[in-house]
Amino acid sequence: MEGSPEPASPGVIREGDFAVLKRDEVFKAVAVARRRKIVFEKQWFCLDNAIGHIYGTTFEVTSGGTLQPKNRVQEAATETKEAGADNRNIVDDGKSQKLTHDDIKALKDKGIKGQEIVQQLIENSTTFRDKTEFAQHKYIKKKKKKYEAVITIVKPSTRILSTMYYGREPGKINYLRYDTLAQMLTWGNVRAGNKMIVMETCAGLVLGAIMERMGGYGSIIQMYPGGGPVRAATSCFGFPGSFFQTLYDFPLSKVDSLLSGTFSLKKLPLESEENTAVAEESNGSVDDKPVSVQEADTECSTEIVAEDSQPEEQEIMDIPTEGDAFEGSKAKGTTHDKQKKQEERQKKLIEAAGLLKEKNADGLIVASRFHPVPLLLSLLEFVAPSRPFVVYCQYKEPLVECYTKLREKGGVINLKLSETWLRNYQVLPDRSHPKLMMSGAGGYLLTGITVINESVKSGDCSGQTDEEPTSKKRKLQEQR
Amino acid sequence: MSFIDYRETIKEGDTAIVFLGHESMFPVKVQHGGKTQTKYGVIRHSTDLIGKRYGSKVTCSKGGWVYILHPTPELWTLNLPHRTQILYSTDISLITMMLELKPGSVVCESGTGSGSLSHAIIRTIAPTGHLYTVEFHQQRAEKAIEEFEEHKVGHLVTVKNQDVCKNGFGITHLADAVFLDIPSPWEAIGHAKSVLKREGGRICSFSPCIEQVQRTCLALEEHGFAECNTLEILLRVYNVRTISLPVPDLGKGIGGNARAESDKGSPSDQGASSAGLQQGNAQFKSGVPPREMVGHTGYLTFATKSLF
């Protein structure tokens, strides 16, 4: 933006990139590919011509369905010569536009430029010059929006994608508004080098946001319900493969057994010759005594996996947005492939379990469609003391319940239930005012900090009720 | 029927509100032999409306039903034909109270617009007050007169077709309150001051933009108004819904036996069980805001003309 027209490749749109189309305030995420039709805002076109241009370029869509870069030079300063003082003489009879529906359609069909059509509309309006200066301005703005529609291609980011999802598919992200997500990332102290636990059902948007803030440094364990994590939005970020090497996932359905020490791998393939640790686990679990994952072993295997690039491969499988190009190469998974894949999965699972078992995560972020109480009570077990956690919920009541339960249980302080309101403004000379107030529908947050739970350690229940209030009092004094 | 007095039964010439449910309703002028189509079928005025009590459930020709409601200024605000943007009841409520309107108040208003606020003012100041309303757009002024007559409140209101900034309200020292809803309110503050009673009164100006407010406040100060205060009011509506959140499956069934004995009193045991949540769904009622966001209407600037 500093005027350096660098040919550096990072800023250039390339085939295979994940990009975002933007028109006014509407976004759509796409995979950049040649000869593929895209439908956006009821226009269809191909992105071929965009390849090689830098991100941020604005394009016009030709009638042939191609993109033409639009230079933003001449904003013909339409000097308003005449303007009325007020609207007392304007009568709404619907007859002030001399161009008919067919006339306008003909202009469009002839391929006349939007700018020219707008000029025609102004010239054929009998009321335009009687409108006030402000009304004229508003009229032009409205017509430009209709006839000079352009699209801009931008690089995906948390800002872009969270705005896009909230506007386009809010139900898929449980109405997590972008300002609320911003709060979560800050209060969660998300940064490079952390070891974060994430439990989200927001299409992978929250995971992606965390990965962006961690920049590939540190590790993330994603807890997921059902058969596997959902990462549709994560793939839209277009992260490099290295970002996925320290991304782990772990099924929610194994959390209780992990906590109780009965965790085992039931469906482990019989021949797991390489990883002795895995073999031991599977054997052990069959026997009487449940064997917990050994810390040393898992750390070892963690390093091994960090070197190969399996995670990346897995991500590509998650990517088939609307891609049909890769379909062909996707040979119907032979049983051998399938088995191999499963083995890899088991390996990663063991590693994730090991990471969790250390119970030293640097933070916990929850944003799901599930009731947060059981999630929070269990997952906080994996977090080190003196670390922040953030829980998002679309509704207030479950978080109130979380608050109550956590206060009863102890081990957390500084609990805060919050909601942010967001409003944007029109700022024009003599015409400034708020536009929309977005409140209530952006969800609620419960934030807090873990501490060493002494009442539990001592095993003395009676002491708990006495200690809580005093410690809270002290905290309050410190804050003032 | 009258906008300032409830009547029991529907009569010829009344303006009644046909209520279809949701936000869906519309006004109807009751006429002998008149017919009104709804999505539930036809309503025949002579047999279905005239003589019936307000609040009746009327069965339409298709078997569906509607309610017929007595008009109120609030229902009128939601059903009147728009000639301009209008003020809604949320803003109107604040204006009415902060202008200290009550039966007997004399009020000056400009512009009249579509008459949404006018109807509410008239209701409040009746039966002994009076509204002087000024509108510079001729067609709009005429339409307003017509509506007031139709709603049988013509005796409480005087409509003038003139420019309040140039010509004021046409009276002096009679008003308890002045309301301005015009693009350049600062140009009308002088007239507003002279139309208020000598002993004083209240003024309110409605403007969408903050720059208008700044100019208006300066003008109010120059003319000696006191208690200058600008407010904005937003309505937040909640829909009451039953929410059903799934309880996550943490695998409780598998390792359940061992966990019962967790010697350390590991709090994880309290997970689903102490939360009182069984596998399945947790249900509760909640107020959920509608998806539409609250839009800005305008700033309300109030001030007092006092003797001192």
Next chain:
RNA sequence: AGCUCAGUGGAUAACUCCGUCUGUAGAGCCUGAGACUCUUAAUCUCAGGGUCCAGGGUUCAAGCCCCAGUUGGGA
């Protein structure tokens, strides 16, 4: 079954829909993934896909605004 007149309520996902409680970002179908057993497949679970038909006019410099047009629905 076709035509004319008047009034009423709808057009968003590739397609089809969405309730008289102030219930239109909610679904069905489709496609894909996982699970499962009853395996050219069934079932279950999850996921992917949304910015509101089009033109004009008008409100203050905030639309819960208006008109005619297209399409289909009901008297």
